[in-house]
Amino acid sequence: xxxxxxxxxxxxxxxxxxxxxxxxxxxxxxxxxxxxxxxxxxxxxxxxxxxxxxxxxxxxxxxxxxxxxxxxxxxxxxxxxxxxxxxxxxxxxxxxxxxxxxxxxxxxxxxxxxxxxxxxxxxxxxxxxxxxxxxxxxxxxxxxxxxxxxxxxxxxxxxxxxxxxxxxxxxxxxxxxxxxxxxxxxxxxxxxxxxxxxxxxxxxxxxxxxxxxxxxxxxxxxxxxxxxxxxxxxxxxxxxxxxxxxxxxxxxxxxxxxxxxxxxxxxxxxxxxxxxxxxxxxxxxx
Numbered sequence: 001x002x003x004x005x006x007x008x009x010x011x012x013x014x015x016x017x018x019x020x021x022x023x024x025x026x027x028x029x030x031x032x033x034x035x036x037x038x039x040x041x042x043x044x045x046x047x048x049x050x051x052x053x054x055x056x057x058x059x060x061x062x063x064x065x066x067x068x069x070x071x072x073x074x075x076x077x078x079x080x081x082x083x084x085x086x087x088x089x090x091x092x093x094x095x096x097x098x099x100x101x102x103x104x105x106x107x108x109x110x111x112x113x114x115x116x117x118x119x120x121x122x123x124x125x126x127x128x129x130x131x132x133x134x135x136x137x138x139x140x141x142x143x144x145x146x147x148x149x150x151x152x153x154x155x156x157x158x159x160x161x162x163x164x165x166x167x168x169x170x171x172x173x174x175x176x177x178x179x180x181x182x183x184x185x186x187x188x189x190x191x192x193x194x195x196x197x198x199x200x201x202x203x204x205x206x207x208x209x210x211x212x213x214x215x216x217x218x219x220x221x222x223x224x225x226x227x228x229x230x231x232x233x234x235x236x237x238x239x240x241x242x243x244x245x246x247x248x249x250x251x252x253x254x255x256x257x258x259x260x261x262x263x264x265x266x267x268x269x270x271x272x273x274x275x276x277x278x279x280x281x282x283x284x285x286x
Contacts (some may be wrong), residue, residue, distance in 0.1 A: 007264045010235050012172055013047035013257045017241060019084065020169025020196040024115060026050040026084050028235065028242035029256060030199050033061050035141035035248030040068025041075075042250035045256045047085045054120065055104050057090035066108050073110030080112060087171065088120035088152060091150040093130050101144050113145025116170055123154045126253055128162060136167065152201065158185045163198060164191045169200045172244060175234055177277035178206030187239040198235045206277040216279060228259030233273055236264040 011017075019026050028036035030050040040051070052067060056203050073079055089099050101114050117138055119131040128151065137150040151171030153159035159173045166264035175182045179202070204227060213224050224231075234240050247253045265273070 005238050005268065005272075006236050007238050010232065010260045010262065010264055011128070011242070012178060012260050016128070017120040017197060019116070019149055022169050023072070023148060024084050026242070028260065029087070030182055030242055030244045031247070032065065032201075032244050033246040034060075034249075035063045035073055036066060037064050037068035037125075037199075039250055040065060040070045042083050043247070043253045044072055044079075044083070044251055048253070050056070050086070051083060051090065052118070053088045053104075055086075055089045055099070055101050057089050057120065063099065066104075069111065070109050073108070076080055080110065082114075084115045085111065086118050086150065087114045088118035090120035092127060093134075097134050098162035099134070099138065105144065115146060116148045116150055117143065117146045118149070118170070121154055122151045122158050122162070125158050125161060128153075128158045132162075132167065150196070156182055159185055160189055163194055163196060166191075166193075168196045172201050173198055173240075174202045174205075175200050175229060175237070175240060175272040176203055176206045177233060178272055178281060182239075183237075187237065199242045199244050200240050201244040203234050203243055203245065204230050205280075206230070206278050208276050211281050223239055223269075223272065225276070228255050229265075229273070231259050232257055232262060232265055233270060235260070236270060248262070 013027055013029050016025040016027055021150050027049055029048045029286060031040065031048055031053050032052045033039065049268060051065065053266065057261050087101055088102050099117065104114065105111055117135055119135060122128045138276035139146055139149045150168050151162055152172035155161060159171060163171050207227060207230055208225065210224065231243055234243055245256060247256060
C-alpha cells in the first residue's frame with residue numbers, strides 16, 4: 001500500500017490552515033533554500049506565506065532567503081503580519097538551551113520576531129525529549145516573539161512521538177517515492193485528532209532525470225514524471241499537510257503553484273513512481 005488514502009483535491013497555494021495552537025495560519029508551501037532573493041517576493045505574490053531557514057547549520061545556504069525576506073518586508077504595510085517565519089537550530093544540548101536567534105533578527109531587517117522555533121535534525125527520542133523541554137519553555141515565554149514550536153525529524157519513531165503528543169505546532173518529515181517507509185510505520189498510526197501540521201522535506205530527492213530514463217532504456221510508452229509531479233505525489237497523501245521546497249527561480253515557484261492546482265495522483269501513478277524510483281536506485285548502485 002502506497003498511502004493511507006488519497007485526497008480528492010490538492011491544497012492550493014492560497015489555502016490556509018491553522019498552525020497548531022499558535023493562532024497563525026499558513027499555506028501548504030513552506031519556502032526554504034532559494035537560488036535568488038527574487039524568489040521570495042514572487043512566492044509571496046503567488047500565495048506563499050510560510051518561510052523556513054536555519055539559525056546555525058547551513059547558514060550560508062539560506063543567504064538568498066534572508067535577503068529575499070528583507071526585500072519583501074521592505075514593502076512595509078501589513079506584510080510582517082501576513083507571513084509566518086520558522087527558524088531552526090540544529091544544535092543539541094547544552095547549546096540548544098540558548099538558541100542564538102538574535103543573529104537571525106539582526107540579519108533580516110524588518111523581521112522583528114520569530115514566529116516558530118524549530119528543533120532541527122531530531123534523530124532519536126532522547127534528542128527530541130531533551131530539546132522539547134527547552135522549546136516548551138521558550139514558547140511559554142514568547143522567546144523572541146515566538147508563538148509556536150516544531151521539529152524536523154530524521155527518525156520516524158521520533159516523528160510519531162512528536163506528532164501524536166500534540167505538543168508541537170509543526171512537524172517536518174521525509175517521504176518521497178524512494179523513501180516510503182512512513183507508509184508502514186508512521187502514517188497508519190497517526191492520531192486523527194492531531195493538532196499540528198506536518199510538512200514534507202526532501203520531496204525531490206528521488207527525482208528520475210531524463211538521463212536516468214535513457215540509461216534504463218525506457219521508451220516513450222513510459223511516463224517520465226516531471227519535478228512538480230513529486231510534490232503531487234507527496235500531497236496526494238492526506239497525512240502530509242504541506243511541502244518544504246527550494247525553488248531556485250520565480251519560474252519554479254510558478255510551476256509548484258500550478259502543480260497544486262492539478263489533481264492528486266491516482267493509486268496507479270503513485271505505485272508507478274515508487275517502481276520507477278526503485279529501479280533507478282538499483283541501476284545506480286549496481
